[in-house]
Amino acid sequence: MSDDTHPGTEEPNGFSRALLPAGLRDLLAPDAEIEAQGVETLMGVFSSHGYERVKPPLLEFEDSLLSGSGAAVAEQTFRLMDPDTHRMMGLRPDMTPQVARIAATRLVNAPRPLRLSYAGACVQVKGGSLSSDRQVSQAGIELLGEDSPEADAEIVAVGAEALSVLGLERISFDLTMPPLAPALIAEAGVAEAHRGALMRALDRKDAADVSRLGGRMAPILSELLLSAGPAARALEVLRAQPLPPGARALSDRLAETVSAIERAAPGLRLTIDPIEFRGWRYHTGVCVTVYAAGRHEELGRGGRYLGGNNEPACGLTLRTEALLRAAPPRPSRPRLLVTREADPALLARLRAEGFATVATAGAAGEAEARRLHCTHLLRGDAPVAL
Amino acid sequence: MSDDTHPGTEEPNGFSRALLPAGLRDLLAPDAEIEAQGVETLMGVFSSHGYERVKPPLLEFEDSLLSGSGAAVAEQTFRLMDPDTHRMMGLRPDMTPQVARIAATRLVNAPRPLRLSYAGACVQVKGGSLSSDRQVSQAGIELLGEDSPEADAEIVAVGAEALSVLGLERISFDLTMPPLAPALIAEAGVAEAHRGALMRALDRKDAADVSRLGGRMAPILSELLLSAGPAARALEVLRAQPLPPGARALSDRLAETVSAIERAAPGLRLTIDPIEFRGWRYHTGVCVTVYAAGRHEELGRGGRYLGGNNEPACGLTLRTEALLRAAPPRPSRPRLLVTREADPALLARLRAEGFATVATAGAAGEAEARRLHCTHLLRGDAPVAL
Known part of the structure; x- marks a missing residue:
């Protein structure tokens, strides 16, 4: 132990005990409580729509953790050896593949559609492009066994309701x-060697390069590139394009999904970026990213994918710490200073009324109350605000 | 993908995707929800006594995770290399040392006593002697900066109240x-070489060996060995023994703590095992283990220790999955089958009344309701029990 100017924070070798690895953080009061209450609020909304909570473990054998949809996050996974079996385990970077595993194994005989919810912490080797956080708390839902615009819409509508309750x-x-975008590129008549360049041009929304490299699809791709924005306008542009059959089917499904969302969650603010494909590595249909208006931070994402046994599935995963930063502040429990000699029945009643009773061994006066960050003092049987 | 008799559970190489490493489990419905609600119930009680929630990360540098009280669990800690710094990180096996770190660093200037609460998952290399679980969910409280029988008693009383609410x-x-026990052995006049044998005899409660190896303290150690049981009787035996001064001070402190617990939580069932010391590696005063009467499973444990900068501290950590197994079952939300065409306002009202609305794309009849494990059908605007 050292006695230098920052007691407790410095070891003799100069190593700071307060230092955490990059992207890992302590949440303190009131943030940790606000986040936990927010998660339970979200889970309560999910439960009210029939989503049943599951809790997979933090670690699994990497063969199961990284199979199927989990393969997309393999390079983001910390690995550990199981001393029992000498097989490699992974620390989960994402819960969706775990929930898909549960659906395909222990719940393979459960009736479909199967609705599952989950909440927990995940750890990634490196922070994402949007945030340096390496530990990410997720809360989400997965709807398995139904491939329909209504299922895609349900995920969005339930997510929107949960965020509204928050x-x-x-x-x-x-x-x-x-x-x-891949369906259009396949029909563009572009040489295999040039497809990569076209994909990259679409990825960085480079209209000039898309026009130059887009082959037969250049006019359509250019129109779609410009159509990103409010859903109604983007769908109008899509409808007006002479799309090849595969792309037309995808466009129709997107339009049906928007209609279903509008029925399930009227007034929801929807945008469409029709040619966006980046970062959706295991997704096979409509995908969604959630933002708080006016903030750049992503609150969550989800979409359609294939679960175990190629079962159709869709889901939405919210980042609970990001929600906390975007949500309006909540009042915290008022803190009432009490002595340990106070009547236990009185204190129990005051706690039931919403006070936190903060016991002191000292004199329960105003100075002690302020020192312990209390908002109230007990005068007789009554709490008095400071 | 295979098409054998257990679709989804077997890969072509015979590896079962359902297999998890020993000691790691999926919690399914309703257990995962019951556990999560139980944790929030516990945390609500802790909060009502002024304990403020913190959330340390799953991983830390091992220098910080395993310093101080964390050293006791070093061999139970999975280690990982941080690719950024090439320093070793540990996956937390216990949250108490993390909370002590927060108290000694970021909260070093917060007023004392400092009351902190926490809940989260921990991972241990091997299951404990009491359970094969390697992932353990904890919920607990730590009270830092006060060394008194009242502080020890507060931890027990708050824990008892939380369990009662559950x-x-x-x-x-x-x-x-x-x-x-170490204080008595130090006064026993036993040769250094024989102390280990005496400790082991005490550890396995071997009265004959304790009597044979106990030196000057043999009569006292033998009496104390037999006194384990209800607190009042054990304290009576302790009072009657001619204890050396160090041991007497410890015995008096134990008696004062019992009195303080009886004041703070009247009627609580208390037992004392005065010479037990096994497994309390970083504890320096009164310790406590919590059991459900009639069950052998440990629900939690805690006690007094030294935090960072040798700050006096005590705490209690509950094992939330063990609580779930011991707690009475709770009614789950009734499930109401609905169609996606049903009136959204009606469904919102029914959810607010406590129903889970389970949407189906099919006909919302009794057969479909039973297939989806629903308890209720909608007839007109009214839920009807099946």
Whole structure:
């Protein structure tokens, strides 16, 4: 132990005990409580729509953790050896593949559609492009065994309701259809060698290069590139394009999904970026990213994919710490200073009324109350605000 | 993908995707939800006594995770290399050392006593002697900066109240004073070489060997060995023994703590095992183990220790999955089958009344309701029980 100017924070070798690895953080009061209450609020909404909570473990054998949809996050996974079996385990970077595993194994005989919810912490080797956080807390839902616009819409509508209950009202759901751009490129008559360059041009939204490299699809791709924005306008542009049959089917499905969302969650702010495909590695249909209006931070994402046994599935995963930063602040419990000699029945009643009773061994006066960050003192049987 | 008799559970190489490493489990419905609600119930009680929630990360540099009280669990810690710094990180096996770190660093200037609460998952290399679980969910409290019988008693009383709110009424708190046996052995006049054998004899409660190896303290150690049981009787035996001064001070402190617990939580079932010291590696005063009456499973444990900068501290950590197994079952939300065309306002009202609305794309008849494990059907605007 050292006695230098920052007691407790410095070891003799100069190593700071307060230092955490990059992207890992302590949440303190009141943030840790606000986040936990927010998660339970979300889970309560999910439960009210029939989503049943599952809790997979933090670690699994990597063969199961990284199979199927999990393969997309293999390079983001910390690995550990199981001393019992000498097989490699992974620390989960994402819960969706775990939930898909549960659906395909222990719940393979459960009736479909199967609705599952989950909440927990995930750890990634490196922070994402949007955030340096390496530990990410997720809360989400997965709907397995139904491939329909209504199922895609349910995920969005339930997510929107959960965010609204949290107090996040100005939310934007940004829809994409990741297979659409590849379907167009396949019909563009572009040499295999040039497809990569076209994909990259689409990826960075470079209109000049898309026009130059897009082959037969250059006019359509250029129109779609410009159509990103409010859903109604983007769908109008899509309808007006002479799309090849595969792309037309995808476009129709996107339009049906928007209609279903509008029925299930009227007034929701929807945008569409029709040619966006980046980062949706295991997704096979409509995908969605959730933003708080006016903030750049992503609150969550989801979409359609294939679960175990190629079962159709869709889901939405919210990042709970990001929600916390975007949600309006909540009042915390008022703190009432009490002595340990106070009547236990009185204190129990005051706690039931919402006070935190903070016991002191000292004199329960105003100075002690302020020192312990209390908001109230007990005068007789009554709490008095400071 | 295979098409054998257990679709989804077997890969072509015969590896079962359902297999998890020993000691790691999926919690399914309703257990995962019951556990999560139980944790929030516990945390609500902790909060009502002024304990403020913190959330340390799953991983830390091992220098910080395993310093101080964390050293006791070093061999139970999975280690990982941080690719950024090439320093070793540990996956937390226990949250108490993390909370002590927060108290000694970021909260070093917060007023004392400092009351902190926490809940989260921990991972241990091997399951403990009491359970094969390697992932353990904890929920606990730590009270830092006060060394008094009242502080020890507060931890026990708050824990007992939390368990009672969970519906666990028949709880036993088993108290120990781990420094007492070493204090007696130090005065026994036993050769250094024989102390280990005496410790082991005490550890396995071998009265004959304790009597044979106990030196000057043999009569006292033998009496104390037999006194384990209800607190009042054990304290009577302790009072009657001619203890050396160090041991007497420890015995007096134990008696004062029992008195303080009886004031703070009247009627609590307390036992004392005065010479128990096993497994309390970083504890320096009164310790407690919590059992549900009639069950052998440990629900939690805690006690007094030294935090960072040798700050006096005490805490209690509950094992939330063990609580779930011991708690009375709770009614789950009734499930109401609905169609996606049903009136959204009606469904919102029914959810607010406590129903889970389970949407189906099919006909919302009784057969479909039973297939989806629903308990209710909608007839007109009214839910009807099946």
